Amino acid sequence: MKELVRYLFENLYFDFQGDITMEKVREFLREDDSREARALLSKIIEEKGVDDLLITLADCLKEYIRTGVSEQAIRDQLSTYSSS
Helix, strand or coil, X not given: CHHHHHHHHHCCCCCCCCCCCHHHHHHHHCCCCCHXXXXXXXXXXXXXXXXXXXXXXXXXXXXXXXXXXXXXXXXHHHHHHHHC
């Protein structure tokens, strides 16, 4: 049982449900004039969509499964993504 639990835990993955499009992200960031918001918006425009963002974010958040995913962890990962 221990090995099965370890295997399942190590192979968990995040997926985002709902309609997350570039337009939706723009809508969320519309009122946010922070440097981070502008950098993220520039990055998704450069990448021509949010697919790479969502894949990268989900992959990076896997390391937080053990300690817990928080809003700050997501904010940190979005900041890292936009500056890469």
